[in-house]
Amino acid sequence: MVKALFFGQSPIVAILWGLLLLTSLTALFLGFWELSFVAFSTFALAVTPVFLASRLQISLPVPFLVATTVFIFASVFMGEAFDFYERVWWWDVALHAASSVGFGLIGFLFVFMLFEGDRYAAPPFAMAFIAFCVGMTVGALWEVFEYLMDTWFGLNMQKSGLDDTMQDIMINGAGAALGSLAGYLYLRGRGDGVFSRLIDQFIDRNKQLYRKSKARLRKDTR
Incomplete structure (x- = not known):
């Protein structure tokens, strides 16, 4: 195994x-x-x-x-x-900043999958907003995980408690907004950076989840 x-x-x-x-x-x-x-x-x-x-x-x-x-x-x-959270002051901030962008992208891919990759099933701003909400939800669930780990197993993932949690949530919000913005630009055909390439890579590997998008792309290239 x-x-x-x-x-x-x-x-x-x-x-x-x-x-x-x-x-x-x-x-x-x-x-x-x-x-x-x-x-x-x-x-x-x-x-x-x-x-x-x-x-x-x-x-x-x-x-x-x-x-x-x-x-x-x-x-x-x-x-x-x-104990890197205590030894390196920016460790927690950097991790949450990087992961929150990923949460936003995951949120966009999830929402895009619900519409089977149909770019015209909902306005791009609506899909981006839902993606932002999904990214925020994932970030909030991680905060719950940190709280449970600290409470049940005596760890110190929350460090200073409420202040640390609120800071993390604000960072999650900024990262989720950036990830959902990347999804919005992708839907508008303006995405040309690393995020768009990551989105394309995921869609290419999971064509069965994005049938309408791939069918429409094939039509557009004829």
Whole structure:
């Protein structure tokens, strides 16, 4: 099962997963229970998108998997096991800023999928607004996760409590707005940057979810 899980993954993803498993087992053997728990929890969170994508028959592009794994590794493992949240003042801000843009893009891809990739099923601004709401929801759920981890397992993911949570929510809002803006520009045919390429890559790997978009694109190219 482990071989099947690691096979075909990006080298960066496979190395991080292997490091987490090795750390968890070594810490367990040495009696460092908290480190073992944090490492294994990080590994479980990192592989969850792969299992969910498999169940939903979604193909995840390599950049998405790498970004997800690095974010979880940096936030849960590095942030907690090595106390980077306290040692590096900008660690939490940087992680939330980067992840919130990803949440916005994920929100756009989800909304676009609901319309089967039909660019004309709803006005671009409406789809961008819904994508923003989805991105904010994902960010809020992460804050709930941080609270539960602090409450149940005695971690310190929230640091200063309410102030940290509100700062994170505001950063999530800015990132979700940027991600949804990228989706808006993509719908208007004005997207020509890295975000548009990521959107195209995801759609190309999951054509069955975006049938109308691909059919319309084929017509436009004739």
